[in-house]
Amino acid sequence: MTTTAATETTPSTGLDHLEIRGVKKVFGENTAIERLDLTVHKGEFLSLLGPSGCGKTTLLRMIAGFEAPTDGEILLAGKDIVSLPPHRRPVNTVFQSYLLFPHMNIADNIAYGLKQAKVPKPEIAQRVREVLALVQMEDFAGRRPEQLSGGQQQRIALARALVNRPQVLLLDEPMSALDRKLREEMQLELKRLHTKLDTTFVFVTHDQDEALAMSDRIVVMYDGVIQQIGGGEDIYANPHNGFVAGFIGKQNFITAEVTSTDSGIARMRTANSTVLEAPSLDLRPATAAGQPRQLQVGDRVRAAIRPERMRVARATADTTAANSARGTVMSYSFLGDVIQYMIVVGDNDEILARVPAAGTQPLAAGTEVELSWEADAVDVFGSETGDVGPREGGA
Ligand code: ATP
Numbered sequence: 486m487t488t489t490a491a492t493e494t495t496p497s498t499g500l501d502h503l504e505i506r507g508v509k510k511v512f513g514e515n516t517a518i519e520r521l522d523l524t525v526h527k528g529e530f531l532s533l534l535g536p537s538g539c540g541k542t543t544l545l546r547m548i549a550g551f552e553a554p555t556d557g558e559i560l561l562a563g564k565d566i567v568s569l570p571p572h573r574r575p576v577n578t579v580f581q582s583y584l585l586f587p588h589m590n591i592a593d594n595i596a597y598g599l600k601q602a603k604v605p606k607p608e609i610a611q612r613v614r615e616v617l618a619l620v621q622m623e624d625f626a627g628r629r630p631e632q633l634s635g636g637q638q639q640r641i642a643l644a645r646a647l648v649n650r651p652q653v654l655l656l657d658e659p660m661s662a663l664d665r666k667l668r669e670e671m672q673l674e675l676k677r678l679h680t681k682l683d684t685t686f687v688f689v690t691h692d693q694d695e696a697l698a699m700s701d702r703i704v705v706m707y708d709g710v711i712q713q714i715g716g717g718e719d720i721y722a723n724p725h726n727g728f729v730a731g732f733i734g735k736q737n738f739i740t741a742e743v744t745s746t747d748s749g750i751a752r753m754r755t756a757n758s759t760v761l762e763a764p765s766l767d768l769r770p771a772t773a774a775g776q777p778r779q780l781q782v783g784d785r786v787r788a789a790i791r792p793e794r795m796r797v798a799r800a801t802a803d804t805t806a807a808n809s810a811r812g813t814v815m816s817y818s819f820l821g822d823v824i825q826y827m828i829v830v831g832d833n834d835e836i837l838a839r840v841p842a843a844g845t846q847p848l849a850a851g852t853e854v855e856l857s858w859e860a861d862a863v864d865v866f867g868s869e870t871g872d873v874g875p876r877e878g879g880a
Pocket residue numbers: 512515516517535536537538539540541542543544691
């Protein structure tokens with residue numbers, strides 16, 4: 486949790502970003518992290534996002550120094566930090582549990598690391614004051630942790646990490662113990678802090694909304710492998726594989742078979758005879774060699790269409806046009822700005838559609854509807870087995 490006085494005053498070299506090169510982590514028989522490369526830019530807010538067990542915490546703990554990589558290098562400002570113990574690295578971690586010392590008041594909790602590093606007393610007092618102001622908790626210096634709410638304790642945990650002036654602030658699901666409203670407030674607070682400071686933030690979360698709301702870039706992980714890195718909008722609009730398409734945002738997956746691939750248009754047919762057309766002939770994910778493979782007649786695929794790309798209208802005549810389907814409204818929910826429909830097509834294809842709520846009356850359960858979508862709303866992925874990026878030595 487602490488850092489040295491020497492690193493606190495190191496001037497910016499312009500190189501002080503984080504580079505993870507060929508890092509791998511094996512626990513016994515279990516490979517938690519496959520050989521992984523990642524560059525974190527100076528001052529960016531980067532989120533590691535993925536389901537439980539994907540390896541995001543392990544990666545963060547290796548940056549912090551709580552775990553040693555089985556292989557690979559971790560460079561900060563061009564220097565390998567792997568051999569440095571946690572307290573000698575110019576990084577600090579904020580954990581989900583606040584880990585404040587119960588017998589110390591707030592000011593002493595924040596000052597603890599600086600005292601250990603033998604920073605002069607007047608400087609400690611000054612820095613504690615500054616950091617309390619930064620997290621807007623100036624009036625709480627004399628209180629004990631148990632006299633603060635969960636959200637306030639988390640702010641103090643942040644202050645305690647920031648007082649060391651780390652080059653990189655690591656945040657391990659720091660808001661998961663907070664209720665939803667407080668969590669949203671803390672998200673804004675963290676963004677505000679990040680904008681104010683020149684610090685690189687690496688944030689671990691399994692919550693895609695949180696990652697989308699806060700990050701400059703998101704690293705989507707699954708099974709110890711990076712699936713995609715990019716800005717939230719890019720990942721949402723252009724997922725590289727079926728896992729990413731399904732993990733970020735709501736998604737409709739429709740299983741279909743390719744029936745023709747003429748003039749740059751792939752035609753696909755579902756079991757209930759819905760015809761889909763998509764402009765791309767590339768099947769994602771790319772092969773292990775990184776080459777997209779062209780769709781071929783007979784390929785079994787999963788087409789993905791976002792709920793907000795679906796149009797919903799009362800059915801008039803039966804439709805046989807491509808990129809449309811007749812269905813029945815099973816239920817709807819009013820979500821404020823949108824109405825979300827659950828619509829069944831054919832025997833049991835459940836389709837989620839989200840349409841703007843303004844000026845429309847919801848269509849009741851049982852209403853026969855026509856769904857339609859544009860060809861560019863259709864993303865095409867391999868069948869489920871080819872759904873994620875390959876592990877090392879995999880296909
Ligand atoms: P969560 O969101 O549940 O914390 P995560 O994505 O952070 O999950 P990790 O905690 O990094 O995942 O775990 C990745 C894999 O490594 C899991 O299979 C986990 O069981 C394993 N693992 C993590 N730490 C250890 C350890 N100390 N010993 C053995 N296996 C471990």
